[in-house]
Amino acid sequence: MIDLQLTDKTHDEARQGEALVIEPPRSRNGRKLYIESYGCQMNFADSEIVASILFDQGFETTGDYQEADVVFINTCSIRENAEQRVRNRLSQFGAVKRRNPKLIVGVLGCMAERLKSKFLEEEKLVDVVVGPDAYRDLPQLIGQVEEGQKAINVLLSREETYADISPVRLNGNGITAFISIMRGCDNMCSFCVVPFTRGRERSRDPESVVAEARELVSQGYKEVTLLGQNVDSYKWNGIVNFAQLLEMVALVSPDLRVRFSTSHPKDITDEVLYTIARHDNICNYIHLPVQSGNTRILELMNRTYTREWYMNRIDAIRTIIPDCAISTDIIAGFCTETEEEHQDTLSMMDYVRYDYGFMFCYSERPGTLAARKLTDDVPEEVKKRRLSEILVKQQESSLFRLQQFVGKTVRVLVEGPSKKSEKDLCGRNDQNAMVVFPATDGIEAGQYVYVQVDRCTSATLLGTALI
Incomplete structure (x- = not known):
């Protein structure tokens, strides 16, 4: 079993707070592989590519890193706390590596690309560092490590799409x-x-x-x-x-x-x-990150659109797809953001009334244009206060949007048992809202069912399946 820990989210939209444990097909070779992924959906898709490449090399898969021969972390560099979690996880893997010196520990993905050889130089627990465009090279790199060398390939490509590789589906x-x-x-x-x-x-x-x-x-x-x-x-x-x-x-x-x-x-x-x-x-669901509701801040972010342009796109969505759900990403406390500009973001949220949102305090990332040319001058306590105001407004908006479904019938793709009770099933409707309803004989995962929505929380629709 490959264990994918969904521990940090980006504008690419992984679902908040989930941890996915998956079980792809097993081979019959003795070597065991464990992969842990952080960040966006693209990272999880990349982990499926990695699993496919190494499956073809005879690797079995395991959900217990303590029994693995190779441990990979597929990393995210969007925010500093994501990188810190990876470093903490590497320390945990180190305890196992000290007991089993043959264990190969590798860092994949965006953090590997950003830090490159620093991982091999500073993180004594890391044997192999591989960037997002070099996964085809993994069998050779693992071979180098088995021969006693450190291995790295972080070359970026202008052609690689992995189009010919059939991913091993990891969500199970x-x-x-x-x-x-x-x-x-x-x-x-x-x-x-x-x-x-x-x-x-x-x-x-x-x-x-x-x-x-x-x-x-x-x-x-x-x-x-x-x-x-x-x-x-x-x-x-x-x-x-x-x-x-x-x-x-x-x-x-x-x-x-x-x-x-x-x-x-x-x-x-x-x-x-x-x-x-x-x-x-x-x-009928579009993730359309706004990042800020103020045109000056958008220009500093190099988003290449204005507040008015964004509102025009929202108007077009509402006109052409009237029941479309819209989610977003918002950064609180970007460089030089004033209180008035923060208020512009709040007013944008009032204008759109997003169904869902992913909001974060600004975190300066080394090497970016903002880190080189702008000053991260908004105090942390101000960032946190602004983020809190954004989160409160989004919770109100999410509740408002879900309340519109109460009393209506929605079509749901059943995903399986609810996390809170085996007596309930859950799935998502067309607008990506999670729907929970009592399990009924004859309804199984993978079926489409119609659910009468009786009530809601700020995050979930609750109802009864119509048989």
Whole structure:
């Protein structure tokens, strides 16, 4: 079993506070692999690529790192606390390594790319460091370590998309899956390390994306999420854009529910919105990070849109897809942010009334434009107070949005038992709201059911399945 600990979230939208334990198919070779992933959905999709590459090399998988031969942490560099958690985890792995010197410990992903050889020099517990574009090299790098060397490959690529690799599905429910449609990012947001850790944008061949979706349908999967740092900038050979790819995947099967993440306000087009409206199996849910509601701060962030532009895109969504849920990311206390500019963010939240939100205090990341040219001058106590005000407003907004479903019937893809009680089942509706209802004979994971919503909390819809 590979254990994926979902411990930190980014603008790519991993679900807050979850820990996923998954069990991909096992091989019959004796070597055992343990992978732990932090951060965004792209990291979890990458872990599926890594698992596939090493599965082909004969590795079994385990959910207990103490019995593993190889331990990998797939890392995130979006915020400082994510990196600190990785360092703390490496210390825990070190106790096992001291008992078993043959244990190979590796750091993968964005943090590996950002810190490069420093891990090998400063972190004595790390044997191998591999960046997001070098996973094909893992068998060779593991071989180098087994021969007594340290190993590193953090070279970025302008071509690598892993399009020919069939991922080992790691979430284990056999119902939902990720499909990466592109890699890298060309948006140089001043606060973000992603362009430096994942390289330039490159898109997958659309036929490979459609083929992967078809394969998932043949295996019984009911939902896919198309992933990219900025899906709206997907472009294959100047011919196929994101709206067209989205439609191609939707046409694979009417029973395949399609989601995507993440959209960028400067790039999301009416064509994409009309494509969503045209297909019932494309979910009415868009993650559209605003980051700030103030135009001056947006310019300092290099977001390349204004407050007015963002509001125009919200208006377009509300017009073309009236029942579309919208979520966002917000940074509290960015460099030089005044109290009045913070109020602009709060007023933007009032304008949109987001269904969900992911909010954080600004955390300066080394190497970014903001770290080089801007001053992180908002006191921590001010950041925390502003974040608290944002969180309170979002909780009110989330409750308001979910209250609109009370008394209505929603279509739910059943994911399995509720976390709180085996007597209840849970799943998500088209707008990505979690729905919990009593388990009933004949209803199983992977089925679509209609649920009468009786009440709600600020995070969950509660109701009764209609048989």
